[in-house]
Amino acid sequence: MNKKIINFIQNIYQTKEFISLHEPRFRGNEKKYLNECIDSTFVSSVGAFVDRFEKDLASYVGAKYAVATVNGTSALHAALMVADVSQGDEVLTQALTFVATCNAISYCDAKPVFIDVDLDTLGMSAKNLEIFLQKNCVVKNGECINKTTNKRVKACVPMHTFGHPCEIDAIATLCKKWHITLIEDAAESLGSFYKQNHTGTFGKMGCFSFNGNKIITAGGGGAIVTDDEAVAKKLKHLTTTAKVPHKWEYAHDIIGYNYRLPNLNAALLVAQLEELEDFLASKRLLAQKYIQFFEDFDDITFIKEPQNTQSNYWLNAITCKDKKMRDALLEITNKNGIMTRPIWKLMSELAMFKDCQNDSLKNSKYLSERVINIPSSVL
Ligand SMILES: *Cc1c(COP(=O)(O)O)cnc(C)c1O
Numbered sequence: 001m002n003k004k005i006i007n008f009i010q011n012i013y014q015t016k017e018f019i020s021l022h023e024p025r026f027r028g029n030e031k032k033y034l035n036e037c038i039d040s041t042f043v044s045s046v047g048a049f050v051d052r053f054e055k056d057l058a059s060y061v062g063a064k065y066a067v068a069t070v071n072g073t074s075a076l077h078a079a080l081m082v083a084d085v086s087q088g089d090e091v092l093t094q095a096l097t098f099v100a101t102c103n104a105i106s107y108c109d110a111k112p113v114f115i116d117v118d119l120d121t122l123g124m125s126a127k128n129l130e131i132f133l134q135k136n137c138v139v140k141n142g143e144c145i146n147k148t149t150n151k152r153v154k155a156c157v158p159m160h161t162f163g164h165p166c167e168i169d170a171i172a173t174l175c176k177k178w179h180i181t182l183i184e185d186a187a188e189s190l191g192s193f194y195k196q197n198h199t200g201t202f203g204k205m206g207c208f209s210f211n212g213n214k215i216i217t218a219g220g221g222g223a224i225v226t227d228d229e230a231v232a233k234k235l236k237h238l239t240t241t242a243k244v245p246h247k248w249e250y251a252h253d254i255i256g257y258n259y260r261l262p263n264l265n266a267a268l269l270v271a272q273l274e275e276l277e278d279f280l281a282s283k284r285l286l287a288q289k290y291i292q293f294f295e296d297f298d299d300i301t302f303i304k305e306p307q308n309t310q311s312n313y314w315l316n317a318i319t320c321k322d323k324k325m326r327d328a329l330l331e332i333t334n335k336n337g338i339m340t341r342p343i344w345k346l347m348s349e350l351a352m353f354k355d356c357q358n359d360s361l362k363n364s365k366y367l368s369e370r371v372i373n374i375p376s377s378v379l
Pocket of ligand 1: 072074097098100185187188209210220221222
């Protein structure tokens with residue numbers, strides 16, 4: 001069986017050499033725009049490509065504004081700060097996520113609270129969110145209070161795992177009802193839609209990452225999208241050292257952050273975004289091949305896009321029957337030059353987040369022991 005999987009993947013990528021999990025593709029105007037950027041001498045934190053990328057991204061996802069940042073983690077941090085997440089607050093999120101989600105919450109001196117995920121989306125479960133809120137929370141003076149800890153639940157950060165959208169409209173409805181600010185961690189889901197709407201546009205803000213392994217990349221980069229003009233202005237201000245606009249004076253009115261995306265990276269991103277449709281088409285084709293192939297397996301399920309969604313299929317993933325089988329498959333594929341990786345260890349099991357409140361995390365635990373990512377580079 002393992003041999004069959006190895007042969008299949010080598011056949012897809014037409015090589016017996018090393019096959020990585022996700023490598024970037026630069027087949028468009030990357031070099032052209034980079035040269036333009038260098039010739040202009042505007043290589044740093046201001047420049048035409050930054051403005052252009054922000055416009056292009058906002059237009060693609062259907063948001064009014066986009067603010068580019070140096071990476072996805074800083075995008076999350078800035079979004080949480082603008083949502084007024086501060087010391088002692090709690091933020092509802094997933095235990096099954098990349099550590100950056102929880103790090104950003106911690107930078108605000110707030111604490112993550114972990115809600116279980118759904119088995120089909122791998123993302124926050126609206127049902128479990130509702131059960132948690134009903135059991136533990138009350139709305140007092142327009143704020144959601146966790147009765148168990150007496151802390152304010154200020155924000156909710158669901159994540160669209162591997163590009164598969166979670167039940168984001170039901171989550172958005174719950175957040176409204178409970179006076180919680182919704183910030184989507186859409187770092188993995190550029191090109192993914194829930195019922196025609198792009199992920200990252202359902203709440204107050206949505207955060208993206210353009211790290212080297214993401215669907216489009218500039219080596220590093222991030223962005224926050226929003227429909228709220230005041231929020232967009234605050235985000236820009238906070239991420240650009242909080243400088244008060246003036247022709248020559250250095251005046252800053254709050255403690256700001258140097259989270260600006262360099263124009264060089266923005267030049268790359270403008271080119272990458274032009275190629276996104278091609279990447280998405282290729283990834284869909286690749287996912288189709290995997291779907292067909294894994295249909296014959298009884299003890300492996302390929303994770304398909306959830307109902308009502310269009311996934312970008314950023315990272316393809318399979319669920320193994322049990323942990324033993326997962327470990328064996330990881331071992332043999334990596335030994336044979338095929339890069340595969342287990343899904344993340346649960347955040348609730350990391351030393352920094354061990355004492356954070358959570359619900360049963362039943363599905364999170366199940367998936368955490370069984371899911372493997374398999375090669376997903378654009379063909
Ligand atoms: C990649 C990623 C981030 C962080 O992005 P960086 O650009 O690496 O800082 C945040 N959340 C999730 C879920 C991610 O996959």
